[in-house]
Amino acid sequence: MPTPAPPSLGIEDRLLAFSVSLLVGGVALHVGTHVVADARDYAHAVLTALLGAVVWAVLESVPLLGGLLALIAWVAIVRWRYRLGWLRSAGVGVVAWTAAVVVLAALELVGIGSVSALGVPGA
Template sequence: MVAAIVGSLVAFVIALLIGGLAIYVSARVIADVDDYGHAVVTAFLGAVAWALTAWIPLIGPLIALVAWIGVINWRYRGGWGTAALIGLVAWLSALVILFALNTILGLGIGAFGVPGA
């Protein structure tokens, strides 16, 4: 039981760090912000916003996407367009990072805080 809890906690932390890395890369390129800790917190808050809204029938995923971009908009300067661009590049970055980790190392992990990755 304890091993399962520890394993789940380690998987969560790794996925959060990967999601944070994707947002960090994106924010570095798009908004010229060089703060990995800020990106990890953004990934966590974005995942919470997604979880609180994605369950709504029919339009939940759309509301969740707007909420996730809203968190990015709140955490980074530049407005909604910049936030959407940060989100898009973060998603692409997460896909590349996960492809490399899962193909080369065979880890089978995801990215917490980046929807669809």
């Protein structure tokens, strides 16, 4: 007897997963900027996460150097949006990645495991 295919996600489910993933990415960036620099409001972090995710998606597909180019561009977006230097922007990235891993682990513990941290590389 063939195994039935899993149900596909509807547009509402996809939009919800996208929204939650973007909000998680925004939380992670907001935490990162609070630790490393003078943070702005949460909405600023969410928009930065969205811009970072778009740039990451475009550049990551470049052959050979895509990941490196995407990471540099992501740090450049944080640098531009928060008016920081390169090292502090990279520090925001490290703290944001750590915060995203913690938030995603907590969500997994409560049974929400189908989200990511949109706008935070590697999370």
